[in-house]
Amino acid sequence: MHHTPPSEHSDLVTSSLPWSPKNNRRVTFNAYGGPEVISVVTEPAVASPGKGMARVRVMASSLVFTDMLIRRNLYPMLKTLPGETLGYDVVGHVEALGPETTGPAPGTLVATLTQVGGAQDWVNLPAASLVPLPGHLDPIKVEPLILSYMTAYQGLFREAGVSAGAHILVIAATGAVGLAALDLARALGLRATGVASSRRKALVEQMGADFIAYDAPDFSRRIDLAAAQQGGFAVILDGASHEPLPAHLRRLARGGHYVGFGLTALLRRAGADAKGLRLIFGRLRLGMKVLRILATRLRNPNVHFYDIAGRRKAHPDWFREDLTTLATLLADGRIAPHISGVFPPERAAEAHRLIEDGSVVGRLVLDLRGSGVLP
Template sequence: MKATNWQRIELTAFGGPENLKVVTEQQLPEPGPGQVRVKVLTAGTGFTDTVIRQGQYPGVKQKPPFTLGYDWFGMVDGVGSGVSTLQPGDYVADMPVTGGYSQYLLADAERIIPCPAGLEPAQAVCMILSYTTAYQMLTRECALTPGDRILVHAAGGAVGTAFLELARELELTVYGTASAAKHELVRSLGATPIDYRTTDFVAEISRLTDGQGVQAVFDTIGGHNWPRSYRCVARRGKLVGFGALQVTTGEESIPSLLWGFAKLLGFWRLRPDGRATGFYNIQSRREKHPEEFREDVMTLLQWLREGRLHPAVAEVRPLAEAADVHRLIDAGAVAGKIVLDCQA
């Protein structure tokens, strides 16, 4: 093993940000057959990481201690036997769900995504989870055309701002719920903000659309919110749920969420009103359609390289400040996305 000191962020127990600790390793991991060692340049942070930290993410079976970090962008630092498609110096990215908060890691060469050279690392990592999530819902889950109207909840967050910029690229009319502090950001991305704390968004959408509704609603809030979002959907439109934010904040119970799923994936689909419903999870969709995931990530990376996309990076923080970043995310105080600089 190659000797060098490097750091990663370890989750010592499920719970609050205080359980995120800096761990210093003495030896670099050696790639096995079919693997590459990656020097991680940036790691994304966001609401999903906080859900994993709390032990509430259904896709994670690991028990602490383990390294947190849903997605990363980096450079190949070493290759194992049998790897011929990648070499040291190549830029790569992936979305392993855990493991990204680290200066070095091992990854399967066949799974990771090759990236164009010349990308700004803090912007590039935004393409992996946040932008691919939004892009796939806009293009794979819904059949939208220029001029269609959509409603995005949590529009000022990491995925929300990705929705807004991509929707502008696709020539859609966008309404976004957000706290008042994030309205300027929402407007700057071409959307009409709605203050969910002081305004009934159902009534506001009806007013803004002359009672017609929107062609799609993207709702990460949870089962308690989905019925209200459903009321905003126009005939032949679609409601897509993709999270349960209020469960993790304690504002919604598990029974309420399950009842929401029963309506989203069952009862509403039986209604003869022309409206569709569904739930999106990026990991389960990737496992079913890996070729589409790779294609979509590479499309977004190319758009970034061409200057078509400008992610709303709120801050770039050193890896060691991961716990402080999680405190900001928990407080809902991040407009856009905070990125960790893993080599700082």
């Protein structure tokens, strides 16, 4: 833990925006639905932080598939109401600590997972949840580490305990988490095979991975073949849920791990507005419970259904340690998040449209560094 006592020195604050109760921009949604329900509201900012809280001037937040699920009321882990603020994570500078609160000193660059509420200029957050980071890092480049890289990293190293030299299969390889996994594999000495659509072949190969197209007619057989060639994969990191679990289990090496974390293929197949989607995924909160029970019932310690918020709750120390590790890899230039767009809050709906039509490679980032100050 890297807690320092509260500081009286407000001149340490590095935010370019002066504190004002008038100018908080937040990205919200008026109803469950498509990107058109997104709006940006400017209103009085958060009050002073209470005991145990810190006020953070946010520099960057998420624009990811999961935000889209939350907006459509399809997110299995959390019930969110229209009017709430989006933003699955936060990178920013501590501005003030609440009374009798210890935490990173004002001016410190910090990051944390919020699930909702991160996409606004200022937010009060529990001081103990903030992970201090080297102040010279670019907040835009740090932001993908919190959700996307963390999911890939913990899936590979905490869930599966993979070691250097192992061969992993990454399914949904050019998405936010998938590209993070390929980047980490390259940095940390894993061999990788990536599964994405045929248009992404060059990118996957550029990341140093072998490529298999999921839109090729014989793609299942190709994965079987690739598995057989090396005596099975050490880890299958699956963000698509395109194929049933037994298909993956037969592709694992002895002692290998399956780590499922996402449902992109299932969701795309159903179509974002389909009635069936609501029927199936409106019940996903229940669905996830069933999956977990199923995993326990299988009594297979090598099958994991990763849930970042649940993992952080169970092991806040791992989250802190792993985010620090990822920030060090970034600072040392060993990883390089693939950011294909940076959007201010006013263009958040446009970014959500790109996420929905499946055209995003890697990550989009919400940029809150600009001025939201009213004249």
